[in-house]
Amino acid sequence: MRDVAIIGCGMTKFGRLEGKDLMDLLAEASLRAIDDAGAGERDFDSVYVGNMMAGELVHQTAVASALVDRINLIPAGAERVENGPASGASAVKNGFFAVSSGASDLVLVAGGEKMTAADTDVIGDLVSTMTHPTAEYVHGVTLPAMAAMLTRLYMERYGVTERHLAMVAVKNHANALKNPYAHLHRECTIEGAMSSIMIADPLRLYYACPISDGAAAVVLCPLEKANEFTDKPVRIAGFGHASDVQTLQEREDPAVLKSVQLASQQAFKMAKLEPNDIDVVETHDAFEILEIVQSEDAGFFEKGKGHLAVEKGVTALNGKLPINPSGGLKAKGHPVGATGVAQIVELVWQLRGEAGERQVKNPKRGFACNFGGFGNNTVIHILERGW
Amino acid sequence: MRDVAIIGCGMTKFGRLEGKDLMDLLAEASLRAIDDAGAGERDFDSVYVGNMMAGELVHQTAVASALVDRINLIPAGAERVENGPASGASAVKNGFFAVSSGASDLVLVAGGEKMTAADTDVIGDLVSTMTHPTAEYVHGVTLPAMAAMLTRLYMERYGVTERHLAMVAVKNHANALKNPYAHLHRECTIEGAMSSIMIADPLRLYYACPISDGAAAVVLCPLEKANEFTDKPVRIAGFGHASDVQTLQEREDPAVLKSVQLASQQAFKMAKLEPNDIDVVETHDAFEILEIVQSEDAGFFEKGKGHLAVEKGVTALNGKLPINPSGGLKAKGHPVGATGVAQIVELVWQLRGEAGERQVKNPKRGFACNFGGFGNNTVIHILERGW
Numbered sequence: 001m002r003d004v005a006i007i008g009c010g011m012t013k014f015g016r017l018e019g020k021d022l023m024d025l026l027a028e029a030s031l032r033a034i035d036d037a038g039a040g041e042r043d044f045d046s047v048y049v050g051n052m053m054a055g056e057l058v059h060q061t062a063v064a065s066a067l068v069d070r071i072n073l074i075p076a077g078a079e080r081v082e083n084g085p086a087s088g089a090s091a092v093k094n095g096f097f098a099v100s101s102g103a104s105d106l107v108l109v110a111g112g113e114k115m116t117a118a119d120t121d122v123i124g125d126l127v128s129t130m131t132h133p134t135a136e137y138v139h140g141v142t143l144p145a146m147a148a149m150l151t152r153l154y155m156e157r158y159g160v161t162e163r164h165l166a167m168v169a170v171k172n173h174a175n176a177l178k179n180p181y182a183h184l185h186r187e188c189t190i191e192g193a194m195s196s197i198m199i200a201d202p203l204r205l206y207y208a209c210p211i212s213d214g215a216a217a218v219v220l221c222p223l224e225k226a227n228e229f230t231d232k233p234v235r236i237a238g239f240g241h242a243s244d245v246q247t248l249q250e251r252e253d254p255a256v257l258k259s260v261q262l263a264s265q266q267a268f269k270m271a272k273l274e275p276n277d278i279d280v281v282e283t284h285d286a287f288e289i290l291e292i293v294q295s296e297d298a299g300f301f302e303k304g305k306g307h308l309a310v311e312k313g314v315t316a317l318n319g320k321l322p323i324n325p326s327g328g329l330k331a332k333g334h335p336v337g338a339t340g341v342a343q344i345v346e347l348v349w350q351l352r353g354e355a356g357e358r359q360v361k362n363p364k365r366g367f368a369c370n371f372g373g374f375g376n377n378t379v380i381h382i383l384e385r386g387w
Numbered sequence: 388m389r390d391v392a393i394i395g396c397g398m399t400k401f402g403r404l405e406g407k408d409l410m411d412l413l414a415e416a417s418l419r420a421i422d423d424a425g426a427g428e429r430d431f432d433s434v435y436v437g438n439m440m441a442g443e444l445v446h447q448t449a450v451a452s453a454l455v456d457r458i459n460l461i462p463a464g465a466e467r468v469e470n471g472p473a474s475g476a477s478a479v480k481n482g483f484f485a486v487s488s489g490a491s492d493l494v495l496v497a498g499g500e501k502m503t504a505a506d507t508d509v510i511g512d513l514v515s516t517m518t519h520p521t522a523e524y525v526h527g528v529t530l531p532a533m534a535a536m537l538t539r540l541y542m543e544r545y546g547v548t549e550r551h552l553a554m555v556a557v558k559n560h561a562n563a564l565k566n567p568y569a570h571l572h573r574e575c576t577i578e579g580a581m582s583s584i585m586i587a588d589p590l591r592l593y594y595a596c597p598i599s600d601g602a603a604a605v606v607l608c609p610l611e612k613a614n615e616f617t618d619k620p621v622r623i624a625g626f627g628h629a630s631d632v633q634t635l636q637e638r639e640d641p642a643v644l645k646s647v648q649l650a651s652q653q654a655f656k657m658a659k660l661e662p663n664d665i666d667v668v669e670t671h672d673a674f675e676i677l678e679i680v681q682s683e684d685a686g687f688f689e690k691g692k693g694h695l696a697v698e699k700g701v702t703a704l705n706g707k708l709p710i711n712p713s714g715g716l717k718a719k720g721h722p723v724g725a726t727g728v729a730q731i732v733e734l735v736w737q738l739r740g741e742a743g744e745r746q747v748k749n750p751k752r753g754f755a756c757n758f759g760g761f762g763n764n765t766v767i768h769i770l771e772r773g774w
Contacts, residue, residue, distance in 0.1 A: 062471035077628025084449035241464025
């Protein structure tokens with residue numbers, strides 16, 4: 001297996017991006033990544049597009065074919081990868097395979113979603129189509145409802161309080177204020193979060209991510225060729241990918257994200273690293289409880305102790321293990337297909353020391369958790385400085 | 388790059404399959420492939436699902452997560468691959484990468500579509516969403532209309548007649564009569580085809596594929612481990628994948644399927660083979676003109692001479708180069724996401740000598756052309772006996 005490097009990355013601002021359609025967003029992020037890699041004159045072998053629901057949201061299929069045409073990467077082979085909210089990281093994983101197998105020498109991976117093409121209630125329904133069709137969806141189960149149940153369980157079992165959720169939101173909003181690409185540039189206070197409207201008891205509006213448009217992209221090549229493009233290649237040191245039982249109520253323990261545990265273990269094993277070796281983390285905090293639970297199941301904190309790490313500032317930008325320096329899904333935004341790619345873009349910027357005001361101090365290794373379904377399909381990547 | 392073998396395959400019957408939903412179809416084909424591989428007790432590393440429009444047709448996303456749960460392949464990593472009508476072959480290609488990279492030792496690739504979940508006019512519209520959104524789709528361009536234009540061009544330039552289209556249909560219907568998995572078990576005569584209703588002049592109903600439900604699946608592993616499962620492994624000797632300009636009117640020559648040419652050349656180069664070395668072919672005859680054009684652009688016949696090969700019986704079941712022994716998309720059916728996988732299943736059966744009444748005489752190598760968009764994204768596979 002050839003070592004794979006990320007040699008370029010780029011993204012659009014996330015937000016309600018009026019006047020830009022899905023192809024505009026994918027093209028913008030892709031061209032920035034290609035430009036960042038200095039690969040504008042090169043021939044790409046493969047293009048992967050992470051996208052969850054272009055057909056449903058903007059009535060367009062085969063978006064990967066459209067993207068290679070739009071940004072003139074013909075005749076590169078191209079396809080779209082869909083894995084619910086983990087579509088972005090799944091696309092990166094397959095781009096990694098294309099390079100590591102020896103089949104491709106230059107690969108573009110873009111992820112994007114035009115969420116605001118539909119009304120909020122339509123979005124709520126579409127996102128729910130990833131749940132079990134007969135055991136969950138038809139009964140009206142929604143993702144916020146699932147997150148609310150997990151939150152309640154964590155409160156009862158581990159002593160998590162609403163204040164802890166608010167603390168995660170406050171941290172991530174503060175980080176997003178330092179990220180020009182973030183959707184929400186708005187200070188959030190504990191009191192403000194705790195007085196926001198209730199959407200699924202005990203979840204308030206501020207304990208969930210917004211609905212955002214956006215795209216992100218990375219360029220991959222074999223590590224041995226990375227120096228043709230950059231003196232700061234970021235190596236994909238490990239990945240993990242695991243699935244779990246789809247319906248929440250059938251899981252052995254609904255408070256355990258087994259796919260996060262397994263995928264993290266796989267990634268650490270492949271990278272020959274341990275959680276202690278990681279300097280910066282991006283988690284999939286579509287709901288704030290998920291940042292806490294993922295930080296435990298990935299192995300960074302003991303089960304049931306993640307909220308205490310938040311309380312002590314361990315996960316703050318200047319803490320021992322900064323989590324979601326980008327602002328996370330909570331405040332950077334969550335254009336579903338873009339998210340997994342955007343997490344990796346943030347880690348690359350952090351490892352290169354290019355994260356501006358939100359720069360974590362001299363990180364060597366980063367960890368990204370992209371979470372599909374309600375935790376039944378998780379993709380993990382571990383990135384490492386290649387210089 | 389590790390050599391990759393197909394060690395098991397299976398499919399559902401294609402057709403209007405009332406009472407079976409998308410997951411039923413994917414599960415049925417997958418379990419048959421796993422059973423065929425004798426891999427029921429093994430742990431799968433990865434699952435790929437080729438599917439074009441589950442979200443649009445059956446209001447379900449993340450179908451790969453649902454499949455691993457349904458057939459108990461948890462915790463295998465799983466994702467869906469979408470590449471319009473080439474979704475199936477794109478899924479196989481990525482399964483190939485997962486194994487050839489060394490990341491996975493046992494991979495399931497399934498493809499499926501539940502087309503009859505929607506009315507025919509809705510299907511027509513949904514399929515058109517793969518065309519260029521502003522240069523084609525909004526103007527009402529449909530796939531049959533594109534095929535009609537290509538047919539007209541071929542008639543004017545190369546002397547193809549309506550009778551040649553009918554000959555392809557007659558051949559493929561005859562083959563399908565020998566294929567228990569085919570959708571249309573109905574003899575077709577030249578006169579019958581030429582008197583069927585006109586759908587897009589000069590295309591009549593019998594020069595186009597039907598709307599079918601169905602699924603197909605293959606199991607992949609490293610060739611070096613294939614003997615743990617079977618004494619008849621089929622090696623994926625080569626693949627090719629190329630894109631082209633999306634809008635038909637902007638192509639250098641709309642009568643040339645450049646992506647078919649390039650992807651075929653890539654596949655032959657990788658396999659160190661030439662068109663002459665191929666014994667059996669499956670093409671993407673969503674429209675009968677496409678079988679003719681693809682057989683030329685893949686390199687089997689001179690440009691403009693494909694229809695003469697049909698006329699001379701070269702492409703018949705007992706001809707020198709049998710094309711679409713399965714019945715092709717025309718008569719086997721075209722459940723979009725299943726098609727690319729089903730082409731490969733047919734080739735495996737042919738190479739193993741298990742194709743029953745439609746068995747081609749002692750083939751050693753097969754070639755499959757799965758065609759995305761209207762030819763702007765083509766995936767080719769070359770299979771070879773591994774024993």
